[in-house]
Amino acid sequence: MRINKIRLSNFRNFKAQILEFSEKIIVIVGPNASGKTNIIEAIFLLSTGKSFHARVEEEMVHYEEEIGRVKGSVVEADKERVGTNLEVILTRGEITVGVSPKKTERIARKKLVVNGVARRLVDFAGRFKVVLFGPWDMSIVTGPPTLRRNFLDTVLSQVDREYRRASLSYEKGLRQRNRLLFRIREEGLSRSQLLFWDQLLIKNGNYLTQRREDFIGFANKRPSLNNQVFNIEYDKSIISQTRLEQYKDEEVAAATTLVGPHRDDFIFKIQNPNSKFQKERELSRYGSRGEQRMGILWLKIAELSFIESESEDKPTLLLDDIFSELDHEHRKIVLDVSKNQQTIITTADPHYIEEFEKIEIIKLK
Numbered sequence: 001m002r003i004n005k006i007r008l009s010n011f012r013n014f015k016a017q018i019l020e021f022s023e024k025i026i027v028i029v030g031p032n033a034s035g036k037t038n039i040i041e042a043i044f045l046l047s048t049g050k051s052f053h054a055r056v057e058e059e060m061v062h063y064e065e066e067i068g069r070v071k072g073s074v075v076e077a078d079k080e081r082v083g084t085n086l087e088v089i090l091t092r093g094e095i096t097v098g099v100s101p102k103k104t105e106r107i108a109r110k111k112l113v114v115n116g117v118a119r120r121l122v123d124f125a126g127r128f129k130v131v132l133f134g135p136w137d138m139s140i141v142t143g144p145p146t147l148r149r150n151f152l153d154t155v156l157s158q159v160d161r162e163y164r165r166a167s168l169s170y171e172k173g174l175r176q177r178n179r180l181l182f183r184i185r186e187e188g189l190s191r192s193q194l195l196f197w198d199q200l201l202i203k204n205g206n207y208l209t210q211r212r213e214d215f216i217g218f219a220n221k222r223p224s225l226n227n228q229v230f231n232i233e234y235d236k237s238i239i240s241q242t243r244l245e246q247y248k249d250e251e252v253a254a255a256t257t258l259v260g261p262h263r264d265d266f267i268f269k270i271q272n273p274n275s276k277f278q279k280e281r282e283l284s285r286y287g288s289r290g291e292q293r294m295g296i297l298w299l300k301i302a303e304l305s306f307i308e309s310e311s312e313d314k315p316t317l318l319l320d321d322i323f324s325e326l327d328h329e330h331r332k333i334v335l336d337v338s339k340n341q342q343t344i345i346t347t348a349d350p351h352y353i354e355e356f357e358k359i360e361i362i363k364l365k
């Protein structure tokens with residue numbers, strides 16, 4: 001599937017905007033603050049049902065308005081018309097009704113719609129797939145573990161409905177279990193109540209662990225990039241009855257669940273076969289900026305291939321303003337990868353795309 005058309009209404013800085021995308025490489029050119037990242041965010045929203053950077057979702061509604069909408073149609077790669085219509089409706093949780101006196105009415109903050117029918121997140125997401133790459137992704141190497149867990153979740157949620165379901169259920173269960181641990185500590189509640197949540201977390205948690213393992217195994221089979229051999233090592237936190245038993249007193253004392261995939265991480269390693277130092281190094285500590293960028297590129301390419309191999313569907317590649325961060329060598333790799341599927345690129349500076357052939361340019365003011 002690829003994205004064909006998108007219509008933004010009161011979404012971020014766009015009051016009303018329609019954009020059409022071909023199958024080729026599409027470059028969105030515009031000055032700073034013209035809304036390039038907002039368009040990428042809207043496309044990502046249609047794919048995943050979520051924003052990649054809004055702290056609260058109502059932030060995406062135009063600040064003078066009460067309701068924002070993103071509508072889009074996605075089509076099979078080689079077809080023009082028959083497709084699926086996707087829509088995300090965003091609100092601030094209430095709207096004004098009547099004229100005078102004005103009143104407010106509570107409404108849903110978000111509605112996800114497929115071909116006119118409201119859907120739950122698990123059923124909305126993944127209709128068409130994207131791989132997003134922006135300058136912020138550098139912190140997957142250097143930043144805290146949450147960023148790496150989010151990365152794994154984004155990849156796996158796209159291709160696996162069961163993963164989406166398990167991860168929502170796990171998060172909910174985790175909050176409940178932590179609340180209960182707090183009450184056991186504070187109110188002396190019986191531990192027996194934990195049993196239900198233990199089972200729920202073990203069942204869903206193990207699925208998350210297993211799928212994360214699948215992706216990491218896949219990535220580690222990917223070839224080297226620019227003569228640099230990368231791999232990632234899964235630092236997993238297994239959840240099991242034995243492990244929960246082992247940490248039970250500490251968990252009550254901390255009023256928090258201490259084992260499980262919410263504590264997972266992975267370690268990025270690099271090895272340079274031509275260097276006199278044959279040993280693997282940890283990329284975050286011993287890698288140069290250039291090596292770290294190459295590592296992220298390697299990981300993003302692994303993400304693309306994984307999604308393709310799992311779903312037999314090529315994801316759309318979204319590249320938000322990455323060229324100023326990359327040197328010539330990296331740009332060439334990105335250029336090659338862009339040719340393989342629909343790719344939407346944003347940039348403020350069109351000279352970065354001079355090397356690209358067969359592109360379609362969309363200009364923003």
Ligand SMILES: Nc1ncnc2c1ncn2[C@@H]1O[C@H](COP(=O)(O)OP(=O)(O)O)[C@@H](O)[C@H]1O
Nearest residue numbers: 012013032033034035036037038059061062063
């Ligand atoms: N909810 C909103 N309502 C109106 N404008 C918004 C909203 N959220 C962000 N913007 C505006 O969008 C612009 C930034 O868009 P962005 O996509 O980040 O630009 P670019 O990526 O082209 O530099 C800013 O001018 C910002 O004020």
Ligand SMILES: [Mg+2]
Nearest residue numbers: 036037038321
């Ligand atoms: Mg931007």
